Amino acid sequence: MSPLDARRMSQEEAREAQADRSRRYLELARARRFLPEKISPFYRRKLEEEFEALGSFEGPLARGALASEDRLSLSAPHEIADWVDDRSNTPEGGEDATIRKYADRVLFTPTSICAGHCLYCFRQDILAERHEREDYAFDVRLARLEALLDAEPALREVVISGGDPLTLPAAALRRVLEAVTARPGLRAPRVHSRAPIFAPQSVTAAKAAALGAARARLVLHVVHPYEICGEVEAGLRKLQAEGVRLYNQFPLLRGVNDHPEVLARIVEKLDDLGVRTLSVFVPEPIHGSAAYRVSLARIETIWREFRQTNPSWISAIRLALDSPLGKAQLEDLLRREGDWAIFRRLQGEIRYPDFPAELDQPGSLETLLWKG
Structure with a gap:
């Protein structure tokens, strides 16, 4: 048999x-x-390129989109369905459309549809449930948001997420944005989306114009530098040409980006494109997350090296742990109690189950950055 x-x-x-x-x-x-x-067909082409280079589906992009053996079987102690309490923060009768964890802002989810699925998604409990039942009407969701905004003038911000709001038709997206911009007490809307990464062609000129007219802040979720290519860059430039302000935030994921060099490349590549990185998140201890989680000790090591080996315009971003009480940072760690790390958040405490060190097998840099 020949080598070929x-x-x-x-x-x-x-x-x-x-x-x-x-x-x-x-x-x-x-x-x-x-x-x-x-x-998406666009993202599958990236997976095929990675497969041809590695000869397997064990590369960083594949790990986030395709089932791995540890995604199928690995678990860790104390996993739960809804770490940040999205369900308890959904108003009664809200039908999942609004999530209210902070007094001055509301998360609005006009759709449960995404351009692609991230298998590390930390909201999949609610999203999977929506996929099991018929999605209720967009008009109902929007009417409930407008009623909430009218009833609570103290609200200052609407975060539009999902699902992915950029999977909406342009007319529907414009209606959501106009519902926010019509109320002078609200900041410009913040929109979270992976559509420019999964399917840049789906972010049409009409959608870009609607975002620009609303002076929206668009937060991407780029988890690896190889997600950025010429087509993605062109899509981002189209958004910027309409005046859309671009940001990025992403989770630290084992086997995807769990190395200081990978983190630095993400931030630097986006900075070159005029995209400001805001936060890197500690993976949440939800069911099915063990394939992606990293122990706090190794997170501290990664973050220390990342901060010490890069200039401030790369390293001056936040490492955060989301929780039912809001976001905590490493310096908020108070003490450890066995498997648990106790963080302070405002006047409360967050009990976070650390990921076991014996399960924390680091990603290989040679594989994480297989292009060199």
Whole structure:
């Protein structure tokens, strides 16, 4: 057998193994109420490029989009369905459309549809439930938001998320944005989206114009530097040409970006494009998250090296742990109690179950940055 034939056979075996993992994951997703795999044609081309380079689906982009063996079987103590209490912060009768964790802002989810699914998604409990039932009307969601804004003039900000609001038709997106901008007491709307990464062609000129007219802040979720390519860059420039302000925030994910060099490349590449990185997040201890989580000790090491080896325009971003009480930072760590790390947030305490060090197998830099 020639080396070429051997490589082809090895690749075919890798594809068959991944197809089997995907089948098993679909069964698991149905049973455990996880989001199923969903990959846009644009993003699948990136996965194919990564596969051709590595000969497997174990690269950083694949880990976030395709089921791995540890996504199927690995778990850690104290995992729960809803770490940040989205359900308890949804007003009665809100039908999941609004989530209210802070007194001065509201999270509005006009759709549960995404351009692609991130298997590390930290809101998949609610989103998977919505996928199991018929989605209720967009008009109902928007009317409930408008009623809330009219009833509570003390609100100062609407964060538009989902699902992915940029999967909405341009006319529907414009209506959401206009509902916010029509109220002078509110800041310019903040929109969170992966659509420019998963499917840049879906962010049409009409959607860009609607965001620009609202002076929106668009927060991307770029988790790896290889997600940024010429087509993504062109899409971002189109948004910027309309006056849309661009930001980024993303989770620290094992096997995806868990190395200071990868973090630095994300931030620097986006900075070159005029995108400001705001935060890196500690992965949340939800069901199915063990494949991506990193122990606090290793997070501290990664973050220390990241801060010490990069200039301030790269390293001056926030590392945050989201929680039912809001966002805490490493310096808010008070003490440890066995498996638990206790953080202070305002006048309360956050009990965070640390990820076991024996399960924390770091990503290989050679694989994380396979392009060199």
